[in-house]
Amino acid sequence: MTHPDLVKEFIEAVNYKSDFVKNGTLDLSEMQFIFPTTLLPLSEIIINNNDKYIPPKSYPAANYIETVMNPSSSNLMKTYVPIVSLPKNYRDSDEPMKKIFAMQRNKDHFGGESAFKYVVSELVDNIYQHSRFTRALIMGQRFDAKGFIDLSFYDNGITIPETFREKGFGHEASHAIREALNGVSTKDNDRGFGLRTSLNLFTTGLGAEFFIASGNGAVFSDNKGNELYRLTEDAGIKGTLITIRIPKITPKIDIYDYVE
Helix, strand or coil: CCCCHHHHHHHHHHHHHHHHHHHCCEECCCCCCCCHHHHHHHHHHHHHCHHHEECCCCHHHHHHHHHHCCCCCCCCCCCEEEEEECCCCHHHCHHHHHHHHCCCCCCCCCCCHHHHHHHHHHHHHHHHHHCCCCCEEEEEEEECCCCEEEEEEEECCCCHHHHHHHCCCCCCHHHHHHHHHCCCCCCCCCHHHHHHHHHHHHHHHCCCEEEEEEECEEEEEECCEEEEEECCCCCCEEEEEEEEEEECCCCCCCHHHCCC
């Protein structure tokens, strides 16, 4: 089975994580290139087990990881946003969000300024409103040669499947995520509704690819539909990871055509 690239990048992270659990070492020595969907799930291992981390032999890859893992790195005139932690208080989140907004150098790219800011704000809002996180990370990378931008968000809070279980829904993990994306809500008609609106804007309006892994389920979405994945216990994540891959050349859109 041929998987979409975002799914392959997550599988790469899962394989590295599995090797770390088995061998006690996060060995990235053979890595030549890394995308946010691979790096963000591994970043906590690197932070918490730095003495057990073997960096890539490739200097560009090793230097990139070291640079983006330094939250004090400036992204002024750069193509990346370093991995930064969201503060516990939403009112203090302006600075990391501004760093991501700054990646859109040309305000007509990635669907226009309003659409781009909506994408970032909506996903950050979702983390604060629903995840109960103790740690939340965001990063972004603009791939000019490839013609797209990746925005990745990770939190270690309650998963979407667990939210459904708390409310008495018996959905299998990937189906719970799909239900949330389809607008089924477990909390004041809010969480699922917000994800549905966002997904519509991302995939239909921006032509973006959307990948979400939460607990032991994952869903990949684009303008052709959804693909569900059931994750093994080892492959699952404690929290939620979302990556949006937005094409650079995307017509400017009116977000109100997609917001319900």
